[in-house]
Amino acid sequence: MAERSFAREVQDLRLGAGDEFRGEGILAVTKALLQSGVGYVAGYQGAPISHLMDVLSDAQDILGELGVHFESSASEAAAASTLAASVNYPIRGAVTWKSTAGTNVASDALSNLSSSGVTGGAVIIIGEDYGEGSSIMQERTHAFAMKSQMWLLDPRPNLPSIVKAVEDAFELSEASNTPVMLELRIRACHVHGSFIAKDNQKPKFTVRQALENPVRDVNRIVLPPASFMHEQDKINKRWPAAVKFIRERGLNETFPGTHTNLGIILQGGMYNGVIRALRGLGLADVWGESQIPLHVLNVTYPLVDEDLAAFCAGKDAVLIVEEGAPDYLEQALNTILRRADIQTKIAGKDVLLMAGEYTAAVLGQGVRKFIEKYDGPLLPQPSPTRNAPDLAALAATVPPRPPSFCTGCPERPIFSAMTLVQQELGQRHIAGDIGCHLFALNEPFNIGSSTMGYGLGPSSISAMQEPGAPRAIAVMGDGGFWHNGLLNGIGNAVYNQHDGVVVLVDNFYSAATGGQDILSSRATPAGRSTNHPIEDAIKGVGAQWVRRVDRTYDVGKMLATFREALTTPAKGPKIIIASSECMLNRQRREKPLVAASIKRGERNVRPRFGVDEDVCTGDRACIRLSGCPSLSTKPSGDPLKPDPVVAIDNSCVGCGNCGEVSEAAVLCPSFYRADIVTNPSAWDRFISGIRGTVISWLQRRRDANRLAIAV
Amino acid sequence: MSADRPIAIAITAMGGQGGGVLSDWIVALAEENGWFAQGTSVPGVAQRTGATIYYVELIRPQPGRTPVLSLMPVPGEVDIVIAAELMEAGRAIQRGLVTPDRTVLVASTHRSLAMVEKIASGDGTADSGPVLAAAGNEARQFFGADCQAIAEATGSVISAALFGALAASGALPFPRTAFEATIRGAGVGVNASLAAFAGGFAAAKGETVAPVAPAKPLSIPTGGGEADRARLCALLMRAKAEFSPEAAEMLTHGISRLVDYQDVAYAEEYFALVTKIAARDAGLAVEAARHIATSMAYDDVIRVADLKTRASRFNRVRGEIRAEAAQIVDTTEYMHPRLEEICATMPAGMGRMFEASAALGWVLRTLFDHPRRVRTTALSGFVPLYLIAGLKPWRRRLLRHQREVAHRDAWLGLVADARVDVALEVLKCRRLVKGYSDTHSRGAGKFDKIMAALPLVAARDDAADWVRRLRDAALADPDGKKLDGAIATIRSF
DSSP: OOSSOOHHHHHHTTOOTTOEEEEEHHHHHHHHHHHTTOSEEEEOOOTTTHHHHHHHHTTHHHHHHHTOEEEEOSSHHHHHHHTTHHHHSOOOEEEEEEETHHHHHHHHHHHHHHHHOOSSOEEEEEEEOOSTTOOSOOOOTHHHHHHHTOEEEOOOSSHHHHHHHHHHHHHHHHHHTOOEEEEEEHHHHHOEEEEEOOOOOOOSSOHHHHHHSOOOOGGGSSSTTHHHHHHHHIIIIIHHHHHHHHHHHTOSEEEOOSOTTEEEEEEGGGHHHHHHHHHHTTSBOTTSOBSSOEEEESEEESOOHHHHHHHHTTOSEEEEEOOSSSOHHHHHHHHHHHHHTOOOEEESTTTSOSSSOOOHHHHHHHHHHHHHHHHOOOOOOOOOOOOHHHHHHHHHHOOOOOOOOOTTOTTHHHHHHHHHHHHHHOOOOEEOOSSGGGGGGSTTTOOOSOOOSTTOTGGGGSSOOOTTSOOOEEEEEHHHIIIIIIIIIIIHHHHTTOOSEEEEEEOSSBTTTTOBOOTTOSSOOTTOOOOOOHHHHHHHTTOOEEEEESOTTOHHHHHHHHHHHHHOOOOSOEEEEEEOOOHHHHHHHHHHHHHHHHHTTOOEEEEEEEEOTTTOOSOOHHHHHHOOTTEEEEOOSOTTOOSOEEEEOTTOOOOOHHHHHHHHTTOOSOEEEEEEEESOOHHHHHHHHHHHHHHHHHHHHHHHHOOEEEO | OOOOOOEEEEEEEETTSOHHHHHHHHHHHHHHTTOEEEEEEOOGGGGTTOEEEEEEEEEOOOTTOOOOOOSSOOTTOOSEEEESSHHHHHHHHHTTOOOTTTOEEEEEOOOOOOHHHHSOSSOOOOOSHHHHHHHHHHSSEEEEEOHHHHHHHHTSOHHHHHHHHHHHHTOSSSOHHHHHHHHHHHOSSHHHHHHHHHHHHHHHTTOOOOOOOOOOOOOEEESSOHHHHHHHHHHHHHHHHHSOHHHHHHHHHHHHHHHHHSOHHHHHHHHHHHHHHHHHOGGGHHHHHHHHHHHHTOOOHHHHHHHHTOHHHHHHHHHHTTOOTTOEEEEEEEEOOOHHHHHHTSBHHHHHHHHHOHHHHHHHHHHHOSOEEEETTSHHHHHHHHHHHTTGGGGGGBHHHHHHHHHHHHHHHHHHHSOHHHHHHHHHGGGGOOSSHHHHHHHHHHHHHHHHHHHHHTTSTTHHHHHHHHHHHHHHOTTOHHHHHHHHHHHTO
């Protein structure tokens, strides 16, 4: 179960020929796969392509009707290996992941796959997690295409172009026996638009047909001498076949313009940005009519030398718009024009950024520089007058707001306890991993010194093992554990007899990517095998010192467990499994059930936490140890207390972390838990009536004697 | 070339606020009214409470042509910015998305504090003033309303209230009924959303003004014995007669706190202490009145028990958690008394004996020093706290009181000995002493360090500045590293 429901989106997958599909770019891809007669789909979730996986997970019945095999792969390496089905059989297959993080993981399989070559269309939907909103290192997938000689599509970011690119990708893959990557940037994945749908196609060749008619071709296997043949085959057969297909089918697009002395060559994904930049300069309109001729590379690898030479010939200068470093396309274009002896000047990274996202502002300035350099001055951009003192005041005022743990997150108490244990035993080297737990890097925890990749937290303290020295700690989530961490983290630590501590954050989901199920999930999704305890797996690879905390909110117990792990004389890695359900997913699961139950008149107890404003002294040690979004401050309302006091807002989900922290850290008695009983039973009403009567009698008695000043 | 221009809309929000819902509504609104709409976003990890942005462009379609719309805002060329929180409005202005020639800014003026604001030791809350000023100056039109309050009052989400404010701004060429039809079409929580929409609409039109309750002055004594009321009345009259209005007001708050905390004699004691300091220089009166009151109303077990068992507190809790009349509310207190607090609540001699004896300490620690949950709505929890609160008449004999008095006297001695400008700063240092248990020890420790450092700077002309700097350093971090550094600097003179 993912963090949101895709019931409506699933229905869109059933649209037939002539129907209008409206929705997100990545969901259009999902529909396009079905229209292309895909035989199997696999992948590993992660922004910005999570929705593709989530929708297909919820669309089992449609996939069943079409005979499409779908699976949520254990990692991108597993996903890429799935494409092996298309090596020997004419089955169309697609896999997806976030890049370059996922492409790195998949590389081993991708190299083998592209060496072998494919028979059926093999397409990799790449969510290029680059620029604003990205959560990973800033690199380009382009390099993977070049090193393995896989083809890379980068379509214009509108739904019809994206859908066409999916269909083209399968055909290109089959025409050139090469896997094809289809790259979509973050905004293109999330762009809302529409296209006219076609009917879904059953796979022309199915997995069943393949299994019933197995074939074997030793020349497809990556082993000498076939591997040397593959290398030649890529260059001498597959590449020319791809170029021929791209030219014949017109996958790249040229848009004429009146300024024929100039031209812009751009990655397809940059198209809307370039048009917007030209529009700002008065050189294009909103309907896409440009005065500068454009050559749009919907395929950025391989390049079609003849087309590029033809576009450039006779022009004074061309601008190549290529996002990210290094400037692969610009270098290639220089080579192409040199070989063709064309003297057209090439601008690119000299007027645009070498590194960093090509935002509207960057493109606007870059295109202006290019045109002014080669065509003469343009009208100056009217820049609105902005009040400098206003901006200076804002710079001093507006606080940064990085992402953090959600309200009620069960991971927060783990880091509260880690903070407390360090206060007791001294600071430790702590390695982070990929997942929500990485938010501990920021305030208020400031925990974590490195992140090496998904599930690589424990192995990133491999060198930091020195018996007798303060033990290092590695954090890893359950997502990372099943992705990579069981072997490279735990197995490695056991085999090498690491001395450090490993904290396994088990929140029942791959939470950071949107709450997808994994092997150890407690849910029982149809067609998947879950409920496999992490503890069993760890013990299976030989770990001895394993402790499980089944309610992470018990800060006292977490603290005691850390203390023991850091001080025990036991040998080998000290592994703590900290288990509590991701609150975001728990709320999504429970809220409708609770609402329905209350509606039926059933008794319900909802906990909520609060702070007594007159007991709180506003020192805020609790916030520094908890950091919950619902735990905030408000003016004290007391002239004697100038500092704000702590307050809990109504977004509180009653997890109790704040109270537990204040208790474990011996902070203050301001916190209270209120259990709100809806639809109380007769017994509830009776007992609370008696209590209330006695308590209010005692209260009245004291209040009557209380000297006060009336307002 | 066509001069058609799309309407560019940026939504800035925090992850989890529902900016995506608002973006979807705007897209649906446009499409239902025959416009072409394109929306996109960069959610990623920002979905987890971080600052994020959604971008929408709308254009009236032309037959046979498809617009090429931007996937991201161009600074200086955004028609509408909707900010779901005040500082996010500020961030949008900083990013250049709001410009005076064209941008209509619709913002919720509520504050959701960022982590750096919340974790400061003093008051880290960012000033809303510069953002409101910039919103007024930098936007073509600014519609501000507390949409969060509207959402909470209507049991809906902020997106609905903002959608209402957007409709009221008139920045989109669609009538109010069209907006409401979109909410109905979405089909989730329709009635609450429509109520929040109406609230946002009215607030943005300036039709509702949040009532501001004027602060009422404290005046008439109530409760207690007649003699006590007379003494209290006399004290209040003296405060008015002998002090400036500002100091008298602070004194009245102090007196009110101390009669509530202990008794009228305690308030008289307080009045005498403040009078003595103010006699040196009237400029010291306000800070003396404030800080002596807080030092005398130190937070002890009796005080906490008293506050937790009051009827007014029971009512406040019900209000805060929005309990309905038919709901039963059980409250449980999270407490962790340490050996120190237990000994401090004993008569002074006995408390010292228990503190000095390892064996007795062990017994007490084993019996009492662990986290406990006290259910104040059950008699088993209420009665013990009620009895502890009843120890008030004996407070003056307890170990804690003796220590507090000694500590206070030492502090006021330093105030008395210091130059007037330094004395004011020394008074203000008392702000550092607050909290309970470990936090109290840490705060008091910092305070004591500054007091100990006073002789090092006392002779300097800029002694007052140094005390203020030390205080700021003490507030800058919880573990006191900055303060230690500042003191080391002073020692190096």
